[in-house]
Amino acid sequence: MRLDKFICDCTGLTRSQAGKVLRQKRVTINGQLVKQASLQVADSDQVVLEGKPLTIVGLRYIMLHKPAGYLCANDDPEHPIVFNLLDEPIVERLHTVGRLDLDTTGLLLITDDGQWSHRISSPKHHIAKTYRVWTADPIGDDAVSLFAEGIMLRGEKDPTKPAELDIVAAHEALLTIHEGRYHQVKRMFAAIGNKVEQLHREKIGGLQLPADLAEGAYRQLTAAELELLAK
Template identity: 40%
Template sequence: MGKVQTMRVDRLLSSMGYGSRTEMARLAKAGGIVLDGAVLADVSLRIAVTPDLPQRMRVEDEALDPVAGMVILLNKPLGMTCSHKEAGPLVYDILPARWRRRDPAISTVGRLDKQTSGLLLMTDDGALLHRIISPKRHVRKVYSARLARPLTGREGEVFASGRLMLEGEEKPLAPAQLEVVSATEALLTVTEGRYHQVRRMFAAVGNHVEALHREALGGLRLPEGMAPGAWRVLSEAEIGAIFD
């Protein structure tokens, strides 16, 4: 078991986006910070930053936000961008406004383009993010694709061959698995994350993706019935399932 980090209360709350350290001191003096059922008036106090802190601390009569190291599962809606800076609706806009000020910052684990919906992870754990997206990990991603033209029957063999080259690239794609759902619908499982990969794969076999939705990442699936735009923080067991 690793060493438990301790932090001053004002620094902790400031890093979680609640406000400046001066504002946290003012809030504490007004009785707005409660730890283990008692008002915490001295924000210079160092406390252990443990996963159970949101169950033990309240800020302005609300449970503390998850501490650093969290992973968020979002059912990304269409029309939203996985960016901090682009114009238009951003996936970060769905989260509480103060989470935009967290340090370390929350980032998306890879990206889904504006016209792709489905399972998107977001985290403030940089090491975990890089583990998930690392080509060496071969974390599988399952996409549901609706196509403009009927499948010909040869796509599965081409995608599984490990020889398909995308336009403008010099390295062939790793083998991918195609499961036909109907004449114009398929599930595609890939282990890479190249730019617009699924759309370009179908383009390479003469088809066009009209709708694309990510259903799974590793052993983690989008919960049935989860509405577009809905999100939740994952448990340790669910985070572990990513690598199953």
């Protein structure tokens, strides 16, 4: 691989920026100062930029326990974004797999693998998502059958796909949906005359938010967890 491309892949710099740091004599290979952008880098070479060894960043698959008050966006002038919670190189290459609302907490997936992200978030794959919901008013027993039949949302042409509702307490339930319409959970409860006061995503497919992952913390998915999502 060319040296300038290697630097770009490790740092997120553009090709012209990589050329500039080379011309400024800020890069060494195996302890030797280098300036040639076209120089080929071998796997055994140690490339150092201003004292920091460079390593190509591979594809990343991250689970984050999203707190309330953070936006699932790459930039926002008014609110903090979920990427502020990550201590990752080249964070601008990452994106969220779907979104959680500003006030919604829970399991959020983040990656720089576009194909994987599409498989997880595409409606045609029908990957289930389970939310714990707290409501303003008591949840009627009829909500179970209504959600199972599909709810007609305001402004929509088709009802929601059948969803599974498990009433935990008068104002608390677990809801599993198989699509991802805009503000879907909140709109489903609004359609039956109730209001969602708090919303927390617990599960995507077979992947459960670990109890020991603190709010605001994140980690890489394990191979076993990736397999769960692939099923």
